[in-house]
Amino acid sequence: MRGVGSEPLEEFVARMAERVADPGRTAAVRATGMLDSQTEAAFDRIALMASRLLEAPFGFVTFVDEQRSFWKACAGVDVADPAGRQSSVSESFCQYVIGLGEALLVDDVRLDERTMHNPSIESMGVAAWAGVPLRSPEGEVLGTVCVVDTDVRRWNDDDARLLDELSALTTELLAARRAHEDASQARAALIDVAEHVRSRGWLDVLAHLTRRLSGAKSVDEVAEAIDSNGAAVVGADRLVVGHLEAESGLIVLVGHDAGRGGERLDPTQAGSAPFALALRSGKTVAVGSRAQRVDEYPDGVMLADSLGAEATATVPLRTSEGSILGVLIACWSDEMSPGVMPLSQLEVMAEVCAQSIARARLADDRRALVASLQTALLSPPPPVAGVDLAVRYVPALDSLGFGGDWYDVVPLDGHRVAVIVGDVVGHNAAAAARMSQVRTVIATLAQTGMPISELFAGCDKVLAPRSQSTMATVAVVVVNTAQRTLTSTLAGHPTPLLASPDGSVDVLAAGLRPPLGVGSSLSRPETVSYSPGSVLLAYTDGLAETRDGDVDTDLLALSARFGRLSHLPPEQQADRLLAETSHGLGHRDDVALVVARLL
Template sequence: MGADAVAFPADREGARLRALALTGLSAAPDVGMERFAGMVARLLDVPVALVSLVEADRQVFPGMVGLAPPWAGARQTPLSHSLCQYVTASGRPLVLADARSEELTCSSLAIPDLGVVAYAGMPLTDAEGNVLGSLCAIDTSVRHWTERELRDLTDLAAACSSDLQLRIASGHREQARREAQAARDTAEQALAGTELLLRAAEELTGATTLSDVRRRVRDLVSGPLKPSYVGLILLQDGALQRIADPDAVLAMELHHERYSEHDGFPTARALRERRTVTVPDRDHLVAHYAPEAVAAFDSLGLASAVCLPLHGARRLLGVIVLGWPQPHEADLRERAVLTAVAGYTAQAVERAVFLEERIHVAHQLQRAMLTAVPEVPGLELAALYLPAVAHDMVGGDWYDAVTLPDPAEGPDTDSDGPLDAGPRTDARRPLAVTVGDVTGHDMHAATVMGQIRSMMRQAALSRPGRGPAATMNDLERALQHLPLNASGTLVHAHLHPLGADRGWRLTWTNAGHPPPLLLRPDGRTRRLDAHGTLFHEALGAHPRTDHELVLEPGSTLLLYTDGLIEQRGRDLDTAIDDTAAALAAHSGLPLADLLRRLAAQVAGGGARDDIVLLALRTDGRT
């Protein structure tokens, strides 16, 4: 007999199942979920990895690696075969070295029928904390999970949860869109010829930040309704927070930037009472609201206003306010239009908040992948990553530096694994360095970047003695067989010590990347121009060339991404020459300071793309 299905918290089950439905995922493969399962299988080196979503009477696998027939074809099991249901019911990770020896799980049919022995599952949650399922790693033999494996699994579960939350938000938007469409159809029958609602749907859909929402709403309603002021106030951490006008500094918005929903403002009343509040003239304002509200109206030259609550899919978001310099009382037609505009604004606010949070998570994920450079006797190394000025740009730029096993010793079996790049205290060892740029500026680019970075490390470490071109070919062959949809550019180099005071031998290959710059001890600079084509899964592995030279003691090598040199209206060759000149001019600085100076001088403060810099300096010491 199998274990009975566990009971889920009754007060949350309805909301949880509704959130599951909004993801649009079920017992069918999904490209994004398959990618997360594949990352788990590769990072934790397990035979089975699942994105399991737990429904009322079954679990489904939109992402799956390694499951045997017939389960692989069905992509679902009854809950009698589910360990993920325990994660979903408890809301906590479940980590088992041997599920057969645990009282909770020993009778589960997942053990005999699916071959589950070791299990590690992390909760997948929506924005409200409802647990939708589990991202899990499964082994068919007893396994004691390491802290590093569990940390990686936790990070991947957080990224997977963000993806699910975006799908849910999209589902909410679609549901809200359908409801708004019905309301709009009704309003348009009474307001024949008006284009405002159509424009609202088009304009606000493209807003990506809260400031952008404020600007678009202001520009949208200023024409047809002719208000002199449009404000956006959001409920944040129990208080009302004004979103400042991005194009004008208004003293009132600074003075009353944050206030309580219990204060005597018409906007606070609209929020408290969850209804539209009108101020038809100044006499009404003075009679019903606080002196601070009157002063705020006077500072903006307003005599009347309409305040509309912003109802989100799950909660009240805030208030939008329109003000006029003369008495103004909205009629039924205008109220209908404003209510619809408020609905579109609420959707735009929800989307902007979610995107900002998701982009923040993506930036954190990207920075987490860019680890510290190792300490290498005989070399000074430094790296710098600067995100793009545009908040919604999440790039695929990366750097890496890892010490290599001596070819005579074979693979480095004493390390913590192929990703080990920690400081070494032994004699000088060979070093691999890479700077690359994966095509795209989104979560996909950041996650693909992490996978390519790991594959390059693995290829460089697994077969010591081979050159960078061979490592690059390994990557390109792998890309032909993995569904990453990856393309981009990179420079990959190996450095080998030549002995006391003789410098280092540099061997590199360039896949369509901007040329590295070499600063010689005598102050002259050189572009390392030799390069091949970019990498792309459709191109496959094709001949790559190793190039070689000796770095004398006191030489500096600079690798960088195109964010440093690409600026609108600027010639790339000129930008590279400027970089070389700055490299020579500031050569006396420590490398970390040198990289910051180069970024400030060459790219300035308005970089439109991410910037990665990696530099090394030889000192000839043993």
Template sequence: MTGRDGPPPPPLDQVLLAALAEGTSAGVAVLDTELRYLYVNPALERLNGVPAAEHLGRTIAEVLPDVDARVDVLRLVLADGHPRETTSSGQTRAPSGLEKRYWHGAYHRLELNGRIHGLVGIVLEVSASRQQQRELERARQHLSLLDTAATSIGTTLDMDTTCRELAEFVVPDLADLASVEVFPPVVGPSVRPAPAGVLRLRRAAMAAVPRLRDAVGQFGEPGQYVDYQEDAANPRCLAANQPVMENLYSDEQISRSAPDPERVAAYRVLGLHSALVVPLTSRSHPLGTLTLVRAGDSPVFAEEDVVVARELAGRAAVHLDHARHYAREHGIALELQRSLLSEPRGRHPHIEVATRYVPADRGAVVGGDWFDVVPLSDGRHLKAMGDVMGHGVEAAVAMSHYRALLRLLAEDDLEPHQILERLDLMVERSGLDRAATCLLAVVDRFHSECQISSAGHLPPVFIDPYEGARLVPVPVGPPLGTGFGGYESTTVSCGPGTIVFMYTDGLVERRGEDIDVSLNRLTSLKVPSSGRLDDLLEDTLERFGQDAEDDIAVLASRIRNDPG
């Protein structure tokens, strides 16, 4: 039944309505069956910012075009007579500092003498409670975000990995685009100096939401260096050690956040409109910056975003500082070890030698693997392969001491086991607290024989061009530095063309595998078709060194057929 059936309803008693509704702070409206205003009280005038007279005879959409009034719900109330409550949202003509306002309304059908006159709606603004709910929800999300960060950022001691974890963590919860940029490393490849007034940072990581992912590559890939003019956001952030938040409404504002003027147009095309740059600082030492950018329909950054971003940056900076110290120590140890493993004496006149040193990976601390070849009198030469216990700079320095002492003792033309005996005593008396394994082999090219002695080291492999490879059993004494002594020498045949292959345990030891199984794999080695020792080492490392958990040092040598 509708209001159109039968004669028109009598006019509303305005006096009675005023007496009922004008004293309440809730907005009250009466709508006819076409949902046109018949009456509004003063409270609703104030809520809508529209005088009562401008309401009458007009629909909600005509009076308040920016409000979603849920007309579908109102029509259901008219149709079935069941009262309903609903929430509408939008903006009225009343002044408001809110981005969006909310109203909760209760509606029931107005019936008099069995005829439907329309609807009565009672409306209260709930924007404040909605705002509080949103703020509480954002706070909960931020707390959850910070809690999750503890297990998602800093899972390794690799600096670039930590930067990537940070960038990926903040997208999309805090930003549509994120980049992490750090100062160039102190140890490692040299970087050309930046021009005067320019800040040069290395982009360690980037992350973006899918719609921006393909486009951001134009701004540079991770690993590249970015130059920032002194008035750009990143230098200002680092200079003040404070976040810099900018809403990029104009090209001038965009240029202040861009590293160079050419980026302004690109930023505008992508719809980047809000930027937040946060310093990465640990122990008052600046490490770099975290840059967050929002684009398109995402809201601009607010102060609460700054608080969360700074907390995340602070936590990440602690991990980055640890990774930086590790990278510095790792780099020093690696450079020291490589310099000590170089061949200072040049080409040996009577033997061919090939060597390789391979760190396990960037996540492993450099060890104390070492090797050496020392010419002796009467056409003999001493080959040494050793492994100092432990890792890091201390292990590399200890390795240099062992190598220096060995070269000193080699000048006395002692047999291998005697060299190990004296070296063991010298290390014990010197106070060097790093034990080491060592394998010595003295090859006599005139007598085609080799004397071998081991201080806790794995046996050598002899590779004959015709008979193949074999492990040479050697009596194994205790590691050097223990003071126990008790070393023996073994003499084996070693004619021209036979390759003596020596290595450290990183080549063969694998977790969960018996060492004898690992060693037996080396009996499959053979002289490469090229005949080159370098090719032998490359093939060996390719076959057995891919899943190494420790550093690897390998040495292959043989008597030259043509000493010239």
């Protein structure tokens, strides 16, 4: 049961009852006018989307006062009369969400002490339940957007995110109703939203877009999702995201195919351009034709022409906290009256896009910070006669960036240098701290002249009293430039690769023993000769692993990439290896690597 802490049941029940009966909250519920109201297509579609997207038999939009949970919309329940679309608070699972003030997803309601005695388990056959708060524009919890399943199931984070987006859409509908003083205008706005979500095809596109935005880990991924799927949602020919760079204050256009991707626009120099006006005013700017643009927004003509747009709607990307992160530009190739543009849908999409960009920026900032800290731990390699070196460390995209991967280049004497890569288990600050320990010990032992065959056993001996739980894989390759030999030993680590001058690649022969922290046996290093112009690649497993996880196939693929790139200078090789491994989507695991051209 996610969303519930470890407080005693009695305390939770008391707090829940207090929040359900809170006068401020119940007054906000009544102020919506939703209690005992007739069904409305827009709300019905939101309940239907919840049911379909989460593949649950029942979907609800509820408003809860101190006595009952009123079902403003219910998918899977064929009841139109308001008197039949409600249940008592004691029968409702919505009470738990109000008590928590956050999402609640219960895989099996019969097993959790908070829900196991709810009467709806018997009366409605509830087996699994998932819901999120439905909030007023001021933040009061009015009820929920929720789904019910009659079978036990495993909910996931994507389910919660989808419900959150549908709840945000419902809040937007409530805000729109309040904003329209004329009740007929309010009904027209709601009917417009309802008509737009009528087709199943649109629902599928919306579901796909929501999932992509929820999973986006960078601003580029947000823009790509909007570009690929957003236009179909609002009936535009193209959508363009322009995000505001915090450092420069410029708008960067991303995610469109008009040949201007990545262009930076200065809002302070853009005058009457719609994007600049939207940023300054925080309001949507709709332009129905080129003639109108020339007459009213002349500074925006060049950008619109480059996008092939006759009509445009430029919406500020505003977060729920009020920050403006850029603009969303909808483009149509034909003239269109601003009165028929789907502005309400665009503004909802812009808010979802803004929240996704805010999450992606936060993740980017965290990764950049911890990557810089990691890089500070990994000093640049010293110059080595007879060896041209490039080193890289890249944090995992789905972590904060602190990891246990490392590289090191340790000169041993005038013609020998140790190339070391390793991987301590973990992707956090603790892993980085253990990594620093192991890296320092191995480098120190190597510099004191300890034979490579004893290096790992010596490291185990030093670290055992200090860090019982440290487990690490390590590869050490000693390059002897005088004899042109490579002597290698591995502690449970992926085997380094050696590319010959002709581009052929071999797995480097190496002595193998278990990882550090597992055993203290000696290793038996192996020595091979190399030809001048050969290239050594030592790496951690994040460079080779793919989602399929087939080790042999992954190694063959990495060998092929390495051989194809081995003619390049080491710096370029390192960058290309990283780029081609991630396919521009980031790495699932930390990556450390050393590329060494042997002269």
